[in-house]
Amino acid sequence: MLMDELDEKIIGLLERDGRASNARIARDVGVSEGTVRRRLKRLISEQIINVIALPDPRKLGYNSEALIGVQVDPDKIDTVAAKMSNLEHTRWVTATTGTYDVFAWATLQDAESLGRFLRDEVGAIDGVRRTETFVALQVMKREFGIPV
Numbered sequence: 001m002l003m004d005e006l007d008e009k010i011i012g013l014l015e016r017d018g019r020a021s022n023a024r025i026a027r028d029v030g031v032s033e034g035t036v037r038r039r040l041k042r043l044i045s046e047q048i049i050n051v052i053a054l055p056d057p058r059k060l061g062y063n064s065e066a067l068i069g070v071q072v073d074p075d076k077i078d079t080v081a082a083k084m085s086n087l088e089h090t091r092w093v094t095a096t097t098g099t100y101d102v103f104a105w106a107t108l109q110d111a112e113s114l115g116r117f118l119r120d121e122v123g124a125i126d127g128v129r130r131t132e133t134f135v136a137l138q139v140m141k142r143e144f145g146i147p148v
Helices: 005-016 020-027 033-045 074-084 111-122
Strands: 064-072 090-095 102-108 128-135
Touching: 005 020, 005 033, 005 064, 005 102, 020 090, 064 111, 090 111, 102 111, 111 128
Parallel strands: none
Antiparallel strands: 064 102, 064 128, 090 102
């Protein structure tokens, strides 16, 4: 089912405050609470949206975040991306075009943990040719979603 303007407004409000109540959303968009409840149920059941918590890693003791570019044997891109997706410390993984076949965002406790992760986990995946790691000095924006 296609989304309409009301769905987009509801999603926009939830992106700003994922804990907003159905009653508050209903007031803000000018419909009944029941309408919001039904819309949210459909958006979630059709997997148009997922409601998640977005923790701040640094406040939880994860002080090393990095973007990892991975060059992969051409016939193993999907397999490597899938294996990287299953690693505990990867938060985001995508197959790409360009110099790197796969990019991953990883969050770990410290630089030593990041080094072990790169050597022992990423480097051990069959098909990984080379990695280049870009360590985050400061995360300026952390959010998910798309502008609606």
